[in-house]
Amino acid sequence: MKASIESLGFDVSDIGIITTTQGHWDHVGDLAEFKRVSGASVHVSERDAPVLESGGHLDYRLPEGRGIIYDPIEVDRTIADGDTIRLGDTVLTAHAHYGHTPGSMSFSFSTRDDARAYNVLVANMNSINAGVKLLDSPGYPTIAEDFATTLAAQATMTPDIWVSSHAGQFNLHEIYEAGDPYDPTRFGDLAAYRAKVAEYQNAYDEQLAEERRAVR
Ligand SMILES: [Zn+2]
Structure with missing residues (x-):
C-alpha cells in the first residue's frame, strides 16, 4: 500500500487523517503503522473504535475474544451518524450504515473538476459474512434491524460517483484499468449501484427467512 501511494506521487508522511468504513482486520490491519509514520489523527465510528483499539481482540462473534491480530490503533476521535471529517476544503459526512x-459507515462528500460538481459516495456495502447469524448474535443484538435500516437507506441514495470498500463490489477491474484516460463517469453507474444494493437486500431477505424457518 505504501509503495502504491508513493507511486502516485504522494508521501505517506503527509497523511493527515485516517478513517475506515468498517472495523474488520482486512481494512484496518495496517492503520497503526500508517499513523506511526505520519502522525495522522484517527477518526473512526464510535461503535467500531473499541475493536480497533483492542487490535481486533474484541469481536461480537467471539465473546471470549479472538486474540490480538493486528497492532492496536489509537483512536483520536470517534464519530457518529451525520458527523463530518474535515481536511482543507474536503468535508466527509459520515453515514451510520451499521450491520456488516x-x-x-459510508462517507459522502462533494468535489468538482473543470466540468462539473459531483456528489461522491464511499459506500460500505452490507454483505453478511459467512457464519454470521441475523437472529442469533448475542454480541450484536440489533444486527438484523441494523442491516434492514442500512439497506433501506442505501437504496434511496443517488450518488454521481460511487465506490465501495471492496473493488469487486463496484466492478473496479471491469470499469477501469491502470492508465485509462480520466473519466469520472465510469464510476457513476447509478443502475449498477442500485443493483448491488438490491443484491445485498435479497441476500439479507433470504437469510432472514431461512433463519426464521429453522427456529420454527
Ligand atoms: Zn468486512
Missing part, C-alpha cells in the same frame, strides 16, 4: 460490522 456494528459500526460500519
